[in-house]
Amino acid sequence: MIRLLNRQGVSVFAVVSAMLFCCNSTQASSTSEWTAPDQEAAKEFAALPVELIVNIKDESPYERSLRLLDQGLSIKDMPSHYFLLDSPIIKKQEDRYGPVRFMHAKHARLVRDCAVCHHYRPEDPAVKEINRCSACHQDAFDPRVVDRTGLKAAYHLQCMECHREMAKGPLSCTGCHDKKIPDHVKLIKLVDKPEPSQVTEECLRCHENQGRDMLKTAHWLWRGPSTHTVGRSKEIEIGKGTIAFNNY
Amino acid sequence: MKLNRRNFFKLAGVAGAGALATGAKTAEAWESKAPKDPFGCLVDLSRCVGCRKCEQGCNEVNKLLPPERPFVDMLLLNEKRRPDANSYTVVNRYFTGKSDEQDHLLPTYVKIQCMHCQDPACVSACLVGALTKKESGAVHYDVSKCIGCRYCMVACPFEIPAYEYFDPLTPRVRKCTFCFERIEKEGGVPACAAICPVEAITFGKRSSLLDQARTRMKKDPARYIDHIYGEHEVGGTSWLYLSDVEFNKVDFQDLPSEPIPKLPETIQHSLFSYLWSPIALFGVLSVVMANAKSKKNKEDES
Numbered sequence: 001m002i003r004l005l006n007r008q009g010v011s012v013f014a015v016v017s018a019m020l021f022c023c024n025s026t027q028a029s030s031t032s033e034w035t036a037p038d039q040e041a042a043k044e045f046a047a048l049p050v051e052l053i054v055n056i057k058d059e060s061p062y063e064r065s066l067r068l069l070d071q072g073l074s075i076k077d078m079p080s081h082y083f084l085l086d087s088p089i090i091k092k093q094e095d096r097y098g099p100v101r102f103m104h105a106k107h108a109r110l111v112r113d114c115a116v117c118h119h120y121r122p123e124d125p126a127v128k129e130i131n132r133c134s135a136c137h138q139d140a141f142d143p144r145v146v147d148r149t150g151l152k153a154a155y156h157l158q159c160m161e162c163h164r165e166m167a168k169g170p171l172s173c174t175g176c177h178d179k180k181i182p183d184h185v186k187l188i189k190l191v192d193k194p195e196p197s198q199v200t201e202e203c204l205r206c207h208e209n210q211g212r213d214m215l216k217t218a219h220w221l222w223r224g225p226s227t228h229t230v231g232r233s234k235e236i237e238i239g240k241g242t243i244a245f246n247n248y
Numbered sequence: 249m250k251l252n253r254r255n256f257f258k259l260a261g262v263a264g265a266g267a268l269a270t271g272a273k274t275a276e277a278w279e280s281k282a283p284k285d286p287f288g289c290l291v292d293l294s295r296c297v298g299c300r301k302c303e304q305g306c307n308e309v310n311k312l313l314p315p316e317r318p319f320v321d322m323l324l325l326n327e328k329r330r331p332d333a334n335s336y337t338v339v340n341r342y343f344t345g346k347s348d349e350q351d352h353l354l355p356t357y358v359k360i361q362c363m364h365c366q367d368p369a370c371v372s373a374c375l376v377g378a379l380t381k382k383e384s385g386a387v388h389y390d391v392s393k394c395i396g397c398r399y400c401m402v403a404c405p406f407e408i409p410a411y412e413y414f415d416p417l418t419p420r421v422r423k424c425t426f427c428f429e430r431i432e433k434e435g436g437v438p439a440c441a442a443i444c445p446v447e448a449i450t451f452g453k454r455s456s457l458l459d460q461a462r463t464r465m466k467k468d469p470a471r472y473i474d475h476i477y478g479e480h481e482v483g484g485t486s487w488l489y490l491s492d493v494e495f496n497k498v499d500f501q502d503l504p505s506e507p508i509p510k511l512p513e514t515i516q517h518s519l520f521s522y523l524w525s526p527i528a529l530f531g532v533l534s535v536v537m538a539n540a541k542s543k544k545n546k547e548d549e550s
Binding site for chain 2: 094140141146147150157160
């Protein structure tokens with residue numbers, strides 16, 4: 001009986017795995033690459049339209065901290081650990097850098113005081129205590145809310161000022177932002193069935209400096225296997241530095 | 249009338265009194281031609297991080313030549329630069345002695361460009377009306393009228409207009425345009441203000457910007473010095489500056505609050521109103537000539 005079950009089990013396993021394999025292969029052919037579910041969620045959240053909160057409650061940072069403590073709000077109430085700062089509000093005006101990946105939980109654990117960033121609350125008591133940045137900071141120079149920075153400036157002022165004060169965290173553009181790489185399909189101009197050297201030439205059309213750097217790297221100067229490699233000390237040396245191919 | 253010494257002085261006295269009277273009248277009559285509700289920009293030096301993105305945005309929007317060194321090259325900040333024919337705005341770095349808790353010197357970055365004066369000296373100096381102050385606040389340059397006299401460059405108290413000396417045939421005067429085509433559209437913002445990552449440049453109506461500047465000073469009095477540069481300088485400018493260091497430490501000039509064109513225009517207008525001065529001059533000359541002629545006749549007779 002057990003043996004039978006076993007045998008059946010094996011055959012069932014085989015069928016299921018075969019089916020799974022089929023499913024997988026069909027999925028792989030339909031979607032090009034795997035995406036992280038939390039990244040997708042963050043992307044969706046970033047794209048959500050937000051209504052502007054015009055009036056805010058006028059209170060000092062200290063008062064606000066105390067009030068948050070009284071309400072028992074702390075970093076445990078954090079709805080999300082990770083955000084992608086990729087608001088359409090900013091992209092409408094300027095779109096030069098890729099989005100910023102913001103580790104909300106990590107920052108919250110370091111700062112331990114929500115009021116440092118969530119520095120004001122809406123005047124309307126019915127609205128929840130803590131809101132996302134873009135609820136108050138949206139377009140720059142909005143006449144409805146003079147004296148309030150736009151979203152882009154709010155991010156930069158808040159992040160950079162704190163990073164500088166704490167002497168921690170990036171201060172340069174690409175420290176936080178992805179570089180925005182233009183679509184090279186449109187940039188590259190090649191003849192049909194190009195020679196390898198033509199491809200290299202096309203790359204060098206823009207990346208001249210990188211080309212020059214490349215000539216100083218081990219990839220270019222490599223002279224075959226190291227003489228210290230056991231069993232290979234007597235090998236014929238084939239390397240870019242000696243017998244080079246595609247050395248346009 | 250026989251013109252003797254006494255009569256001559258009488259005549260001269262009358263003419264002079266007339267001149268004074270008309271002069272006084274027109275002096276009172278000098279009126280600012282400043283637009284009532286212009287746009288402006290408020291530059292907050294305490295916010296600027298010296299990224300030079302404004303230079304880049306300006307260059308792209310105004311289709312200027314690509315720079316010799318890329319905009320990410322911060323070594324350029326080691327030297328003081330001025331706006332030139334190919335850059336309408338530049339950022340300079342100053343060390344004024346301000347420092348942080350670790351005694352590291354803190355830089356102050358200053359963006360310079362045309363201030364778009366309310367009563368611009370360049371507009372007053374322009375012989376042919378190539379420069380005009382628009383209702384939007386922009387001081388606009390019309391290349392089709394320009395004759396290349398460069399009086400504007402001499403007149404400007406901020407030494408802003410630059411000239412394309414490299415172009416022998418069709419040189420132009422170059423200066424910040426206040427992106428007038430952009431700001432005259434609904435919701436339009438100058439390129440530099442749009443690209444600034446920290447809103448060191450706030451764009452809006454000048455009156456609103458002055459209010460905002462005062463609010464910022466009131467909210468954070470320890471941060472700012474009590475001076476809005478451009479509020480009164482040369483009769484007011486469309487571009488305003490707020491700073492955390494003394495303005496003269498970062499190469500801002502002490503300028504009078506009178507508009508630059510007021511004095512020269514008053515003199516000129518009072519001299520030439522109703523063409524009285526040429527008339528008086530020729531009158532006096534004719535009297536002198538008549539006198540000389542009669543004297544000569546007398547000499548001939550005797």
